[in-house]
Amino acid sequence: MSAALAPAITPAPAAPTAPGLAARTVTLLVPAVAVIVLFMVVPMLIAAGYSFLTAGAYGGVRLPLTADAYVRFLFDRDLDDSLIFDTTYIGIFARSFVLAVLTTLFCVAIGLPLAWFIACRERRARDALLLAITIPFWTNLLVRTYCWVLILRDQGLLNGALQASGLTSAPITFLYSNEAILLGLVYSFLPFMVLPIYAVVEKIDPRLIEAGHDLYAGRLAVFRHIVWPLARPGIAAGTLLVFVPALGAFLAPDLLGGGKKLMIGSLIQLQFTSSRNWPFGAAAAMILMALVLVGLVVMARRRGAGAPR
Amino acid sequence: MVERSGPEAGLSGSTPVAAAPLVAVDAVSKVFAGHGGGAETRALDDVSLEIRANEFFTLLGPSGCGKTTLLRLVAGFEHPTAGTIRLDGTDILPLPPHRRPVNTVFQSYALFPHLTVAENVAFGLERLGRPAAEVKDRVAAMIALVRLGGLERRKPAQLSGGQQQRVAFARALAPAPRLLLLDEPLSALDLKLRREMQGELKRLQRETGVTFVLVTHDQEEALAMSDRIAVMRAGKVLQLGAPAEIYDRPATRFVADFIGEANIVAGARVGSPAPFVAIRPERTTIAPAGAAGLAATVTAVTFLGSDTLYDMELAGGGAMRARLREPVPGLAPGASVTAGWPADAARPVAEDP
Amino acid sequence: MSAARGFDWRRTPGLGTFTALVFVFVYAPLVVLVVYAFNASNLALVWGGFSVEWFAKALGNENLRRAATNSVIVAVVATVAATLLALPAALALERGRAFRGKAAAEGLVALPLVAPEIVTAIATLVFFSAIGLRLGLGNVALAHIVFCIPFAMLPMRARLREMSPDVENAARDLYADEWQVFRRVTLPLMAPGVVAGAMLAFIVSLDDFLITLMVADAGATTLPVYLYGMLRLGVTPEANAAATILLAVSVTVVVVATLVMRRGERAVAA
Numbered sequence: 001m002s003a004a005l006a007p008a009i010t011p012a013p014a015a016p017t018a019p020g021l022a023a024r025t026v027t028l029l030v031p032a033v034a035v036i037v038l039f040m041v042v043p044m045l046i047a048a049g050y051s052f053l054t055a056g057a058y059g060g061v062r063l064p065l066t067a068d069a070y071v072r073f074l075f076d077r078d079l080d081d082s083l084i085f086d087t088t089y090i091g092i093f094a095r096s097f098v099l100a101v102l103t104t105l106f107c108v109a110i111g112l113p114l115a116w117f118i119a120c121r122e123r124r125a126r127d128a129l130l131l132a133i134t135i136p137f138w139t140n141l142l143v144r145t146y147c148w149v150l151i152l153r154d155q156g157l158l159n160g161a162l163q164a165s166g167l168t169s170a171p172i173t174f175l176y177s178n179e180a181i182l183l184g185l186v187y188s189f190l191p192f193m194v195l196p197i198y199a200v201v202e203k204i205d206p207r208l209i210e211a212g213h214d215l216y217a218g219r220l221a222v223f224r225h226i227v228w229p230l231a232r233p234g235i236a237a238g239t240l241l242v243f244v245p246a247l248g249a250f251l252a253p254d255l256l257g258g259g260k261k262l263m264i265g266s267l268i269q270l271q272f273t274s275s276r277n278w279p280f281g282a283a284a285a286m287i288l289m290a291l292v293l294v295g296l297v298v299m300a301r302r303r304g305a306g307a308p309r
Numbered sequence: 310m311v312e313r314s315g316p317e318a319g320l321s322g323s324t325p326v327a328a329a330p331l332v333a334v335d336a337v338s339k340v341f342a343g344h345g346g347g348a349e350t351r352a353l354d355d356v357s358l359e360i361r362a363n364e365f366f367t368l369l370g371p372s373g374c375g376k377t378t379l380l381r382l383v384a385g386f387e388h389p390t391a392g393t394i395r396l397d398g399t400d401i402l403p404l405p406p407h408r409r410p411v412n413t414v415f416q417s418y419a420l421f422p423h424l425t426v427a428e429n430v431a432f433g434l435e436r437l438g439r440p441a442a443e444v445k446d447r448v449a450a451m452i453a454l455v456r457l458g459g460l461e462r463r464k465p466a467q468l469s470g471g472q473q474q475r476v477a478f479a480r481a482l483a484p485a486p487r488l489l490l491l492d493e494p495l496s497a498l499d500l501k502l503r504r505e506m507q508g509e510l511k512r513l514q515r516e517t518g519v520t521f522v523l524v525t526h527d528q529e530e531a532l533a534m535s536d537r538i539a540v541m542r543a544g545k546v547l548q549l550g551a552p553a554e555i556y557d558r559p560a561t562r563f564v565a566d567f568i569g570e571a572n573i574v575a576g577a578r579v580g581s582p583a584p585f586v587a588i589r590p591e592r593t594t595i596a597p598a599g600a601a602g603l604a605a606t607v608t609a610v611t612f613l614g615s616d617t618l619y620d621m622e623l624a625g626g627g628a629m630r631a632r633l634r635e636p637v638p639g640l641a642p643g644a645s646v647t648a649g650w651p652a653d654a655a656r657p658v659a660e661d662p
Numbered sequence: 663m664s665a666a667r668g669f670d671w672r673r674t675p676g677l678g679t680f681t682a683l684v685f686v687f688v689y690a691p692l693v694v695l696v697v698y699a700f701n702a703s704n705l706a707l708v709w710g711g712f713s714v715e716w717f718a719k720a721l722g723n724e725n726l727r728r729a730a731t732n733s734v735i736v737a738v739v740a741t742v743a744a745t746l747l748a749l750p751a752a753l754a755l756e757r758g759r760a761f762r763g764k765a766a767a768e769g770l771v772a773l774p775l776v777a778p779e780i781v782t783a784i785a786t787l788v789f790f791s792a793i794g795l796r797l798g799l800g801n802v803a804l805a806h807i808v809f810c811i812p813f814a815m816l817p818m819r820a821r822l823r824e825m826s827p828d829v830e831n832a833a834r835d836l837y838a839d840e841w842q843v844f845r846r847v848t849l850p851l852m853a854p855g856v857v858a859g860a861m862l863a864f865i866v867s868l869d870d871f872l873i874t875l876m877v878a879d880a881g882a883t884t885l886p887v888y889l890y891g892m893l894r895l896g897v898t899p900e901a902n903a904a905a906t907i908l909l910a911v912s913v914t915v916v917v918v919a920t921l922v923m924r925r926g927e928r929a930v931a932a
Contacts, residue, residue, distance in 0.1 A: 028753055029750070031750065033767050040774060040786075041773070047785040060791065113677055133685075135917070136689075138865050138916040139912040142908075210419065211415060212407075213406040213407045215436055216433050217436045248779060250872050281784055289777065292777070292781075388668025405669035
């Protein structure tokens with residue numbers, strides 16, 4: 001009754017060999033990689049080239065080739081063409097660096113307990129809390145930063161509340177300070193820290209926590225000796241995700257710092273708009289990119305060294 | 310003997326009285342609330358039992374019988390819905406797990422993956438604030454005890470399953486607990502290694518003198534290692550006694566069937582006042598049809614090497630199995646026979662609660 | 663529950679309160695914005711009653727409407743293109759064979775995620791200026807496609823990772839060729855990941871500000887860039903309304919994308 005439906009064995013004309021499949025893998029990757037190389041890698045190389053050119057009068061660049069853009073970071077050119085050591089730009093880089101470090105620290109301090117709390121909840125609550133922390137992650141950064149302008153400005157919510165309650169009589173200037181920028185940066189990038197830490201602590205075997213308590217570790221000791229070391233890969237990933245955009249941030253220094261407290265991001269942006277010094281802007285961007293790449297390499301090294309052999 | 314350097318936290322005032330049990334579980338119930346509107350589960354139902362100092366005590370039962378829950382209540386990871394648990398006469402329920410002089414060997418071992426073998430073993434001692442020199446000596450002694458010398462600097466991921474097991478024992482024994490809880494510690498090992506570790510476990514208990522409470526669903530393991538066994542089912546303790554006692558005189562139908570193998574026959578059919586009688590297959594006999602006993606038909610014959618199994622269907626319904634040293638020549642499926650047993654082989658057993 | 667519930671390591675005292683405060687920190691500013699946008703009064707601390715006046719005013723602004731239309735056009739083009747580019751790349755990275763340079767390819771497709779936005783922005787600006795490309799909105803769309811690719815790929819790869827390759831091998835065992843395996847098994851199973859990826863690409867494009875600010879010509883302004891222009895001129899209720907609209911669109915898309923992805927997860931788990 002049952003006729004053989006399975007195909008008769010015929011010698012395959014060309015069995016798919018491993019190199020053939022690898023070739024197909026490459027083919028599938030080509031379009032995406034090509035687009036990114038053409039519209040991102042090549043532009044970065046061109047920008048690197050621009051950083052060695054001379055600024056055009058109305059933006060753009062012209063010859064001759066020069067390293068002036070890089071020299072400008074350290075020295076100001078005096079009237080008689082002698083170089084004077086100048087800390088303006090070093091200062092901007094230092095401020096950016098310090099603010100990015102502080103942002104990262106605050107995000108860890110808030111993000112780790114938060115991620116641990118979420119990971120300890122039951123499935124449904126976990127999903128809901130995770131979604132709640134993800135939503136700001138995907139909402140408009142401009143809008144989110146602007147919200148703080150509404151709260152912090154002289155006629156804003158905070159000053160209004162302080163004056164209405166009689167605590168102050170005149171508005172306090174909260175905006176245009178390093179603290180305001182820091183607040184905006186932490187607010188902007190907190191989800192970038194919570195999510196990778198959560199991804200790691202959620203996978204910690206609950207038995208390890210119980211084993212810690214079983215072996216006479218109190219809550220603090222369990223945190224210090226078990227949760228913290230096991231959460232470190234997540235903290236490292238989160239640090240990268242927070243530190244890099246914080247270092248190059250534009251909106252927080254622009255809206256909350258009022259363009260007075262410059263950070264690298266706003267400095268670069270200025271060179272391509274009002275300052276019209278493309279080579280200097282490109283040079284600043286290249287230095288920023290170099291810092292980021294160094295960070296990536298260090299992180300990858302540490303991850304490689306930390307992995308069990 | 311290992312000197313007692315265990316934690317005194319919360320229990321310092323108590324001195325063991327000679328006759329008093331080490332652990333007294335009294336009328337303990339545990340109800341788990343259902344998740345997402347599901348029904349609640351009664352994992353433990355009014356359980357009372359006592360564990361004596363220095364014994365090897367086993368909680369035996371099928372999965373879901375509540376044995377692991379009872380263990381977790383003693384360890385402090387769960388809190389009972391009702392009842393009390395005393396250790397050395399002190400109520401330990403108000404104490405968090407890190408203040409109970411009780412250590413656990415987890416089913417999955419739960420070794421800290423980021424710490425070395427030596428650091429894992431030292432963990433409890435360090436949390437207890439023992440001086441570094443003492444910790445060092447004690448760790449070395451424990452690693453020697455479980456025969457892991459030379460592996461001190463390895464991480465758990467670099468060890469075999471059996472080695473990880475030994476680290477788990479050393480880590481839990483290092484603080485010299487009053488009580489060592491073992492949650493199916495051998496279930497992840499293959500059969501050969503399991504047999505080997507059973508002997509190892511007995512040795513560890515003998516050498517340390519620590520009271521062991523083992524949770525297992527493997528009745529052979531329980532019989533082989535325990536001083537006393539509590540057989541559990543559906544949140545209740547059905548019988549508590551020495552292995553031979555439980556094997557020879559099972560209290561209920563379930564115990565008779567779960568510990569070893571048993572033919573269960575309604576008491577009325579064999580003239581017993583008990584609800585059921587249990588007969589071990591090795592004590593069951595086969596006689597020609599018409600002899601005194603229960604008329605039966607052979608349904609299967611299985612040759613096992615040393616023994617031969619005869620499966621029979623009773624004339625009045627029900628099945629029986631005989632395990633004979635010597636096969637009966639010519640006895641094949643379909644043959645009519647009589648199943649019988651010596652008078653002392655039929656054990657009266659009660660219906661399960 | 664009563665106080666006598668015993669020790670539970672999952673309940674750290676004070677952590678619940680801490681978490682609640684963090685969520686207040688995260689959401690309160692957004693609530694402030696929305697309340698301002700619906701407040702009939704334009705004074706900070708005075709509630710003048712519920713009003714959609716500022717929304718009407720914002721929507722009546724022809725420039726704002728044009729910017730919103732530009733945003734949608736760019737986002738749709740970037741979403742379609744990025745999804746079509748990301749899908750084969752995701753398959754190759756999750757299901758393809760190892761080959762020399764795979765790690766490099768992996769790094770390249772992640773580049774838009776790790777490069778600071780300002781660097782991408784000026785590099786793209788410099789590139790378009792160097793090759794003299796002036797396609798108006800086309801320039802913006804091109805820039806968006808690039809940074810949308812890794813975002814579109816994230817959920818696709820996550821989805822492929824949790825799908826057992828056994829199902830695809832079963833299809834091969836049942837005489838399906840590679841195209842049929844993809845068409846009949848892989849694609850239907852990874853569909854929630856593709857949908858979620860497309861939605862992420864859509865909001866990432868819709869939300870982008872900095873790259874668009876640098877790349878867009880005068881006529882190719884998107885909504886965030888237009889909004890930035892409004893904000894520079896001062897805080898106005900109209901700007902609050904426009905910001906609220908942008909916020910509402912992002913939140914809706916994220917929630918829908920998450921639900922699609924979760925429903926898919928449940929289907930695979932079942």
